[in-house]
Amino acid sequence: MKNRITQLLGIEQPIISAAMTWVTSAEFVAAVSNAGGMGVLGPNAGQTEKATSADDMADRLTQEIRKVKALTNKPFAVNYIFPMGGAAEDPFTNAVFDVLVKEKVKYVIAIGQNVVDRELKRLKEHDIKVVYRDLSPTVEKLVEAEKSGVDALIVTGYEAGGHMSDYKISTLSLVPQITSLVKIPVIAAEGIIDGRGAKAALSMGAEGVYLGTRFIVTKENPASIEAKNAIIKVKSEEFIEFKSGAGHLRTIPTEAGKKALELINQGKPAEAYKYYGEGFKIGLLDGDLVNGTVSVSESAGGIQQILTCQEVIDEIVKSIG
Ligand SMILES: Cc1cc2nc3c(=O)[nH]c(=O)nc-3n(C[C@H](O)[C@H](O)[C@H](O)COP(=O)(O)O)c2cc1C
Incomplete structure (x- = not known):
């Protein structure tokens, strides 16, 4: 398939695996890219323990990027987090920037509460293509x-896995509003798990799709088998949801998730954070479904089996091709 997204990113199919903390790795990213889509290295890619400093994180990211390059000669991207909350700079963002330049990475999926001009300018100066995903998108912000x-x-609806928007606007509502207003290409995200969702996104004017949860439940994804099975088992109506600092968090109702919800309802956000702060790693990566969270898309109810990345992409291509 050829459109402005495949041309911009140099990929065969306009299908991108989402940046997801802890649950991406070089092997997974290369599998997506080798299957014709674009893999994206998220925070803590390929890791099992937290980095101890920005320098340590940069060293680990460098190693992971080099592993991707050894596994594929196809394009891939790295998640880039704009400084947030009014901060002018962020040491981790600076460290990622230096790695991108040193490793000649060509594409980033940048996220933030707004586009930070200084960041965009320096990425552009190094000829890095910037795909922007606002964490709480509105028509005006995009x-x-x-x-x-x-x-x-990337237009993010509320069906999302991970941290969701401050606004409860669905993909179906937001994508057509944006595609009728902007000239640059749009990628639809959140809640898309198969070719039917992708086809709907393209019919709303999107030129690409960005899938997180569906790609967690693949053979190559580093998430634990316990988490993958829990996603297969969950029904869409079983999730719990609570306000988590900026945005909201939806999770399979693990004990930690239920405790966090209870504390939030009691007006104790700091105490609640102890239960969900490291939840993605504990639940999704380590497979501890009592003390962690499994924060995925509400569309997870429709995921029925573990596939390979190639199978996920081929099924979508059959629908949209
Ligand atoms: C477990 C998990 C962790 C995530 N972590 C990040 C992250 O670190 N950075 C980011 O830009 N987006 C993150 N996201 C959001 C995804 O990039 C993407 O927007 C979302 O997964 C797409 O929705 P879907 O899961 O419904 O396909 C995460 C999503 C999930 C499910």
Whole structure:
């Protein structure tokens, strides 16, 4: 398939695996890219323990990028987190930037509460293509993001896995509003798990799809088998959800998730954080479904088996091709 997203990213199919903390790795990213889509290294890619400093994180990211390059000569991207909460700079963002330049990475999936001009400028100076995903998107914010000069937009609906938007606007509502207003290409995200969802996204004017939860339940993804099986088992109506600092978090109702929800309802967000702060690693990666969280898309109810990345992509291509 050829469109502005495949051309921008140099990929065969407009299918991108989402940046996801802890549950990406070089092997997984290369599998997506080798299957014709684009793999994205997320925070803590390929790791089992937290980095001890920005320098340590940079060393580990460098190793992971080199592993991807050894496994594929196809394009891949790295997640880039714009400094948030009014901070001018962030040591971790700076460290990632230096790695991107040193390793000549060509594409980033940048996220934030707005596009940070200083960050965009320095990425562009190094000829890095910037696909921007706003964490709490609205029509106004994405129109502004286009004006700032990013290359493409990912439009995030509330069906999302991971941290969701502050606004409960679904993919079906938001994507057509954005595609009728902006000129740069749009990638639809959240809640898409198969070719039917992808086809719907393209019919709303999107030129690519960005899938997280579906790609967790693949053979190559580093998530634990316990988490993959829990995602296969969960029904869409079983999730619990609570406000988690910026945005919201949806999780399979593990004990930690239920405790966090209870404490949030009692007005104790700091205490609640202890239960979900490291939840993605404990639940998704380590497979401890009591003390961790499994924070995935509400569409997880429709995921029925572990597939290979190639199978996920081939099924979508059959629908949209
Ligand atoms: C477990 C998990 C962790 C995530 N972590 C990140 C992250 O670190 N950075 C980021 O940009 N997005 C993160 N996301 C959001 C995804 O990039 C993407 O927007 C989302 O998964 C797509 O929705 P879907 O899961 O419904 O396909 C995460 C999502 C999940 C499920």
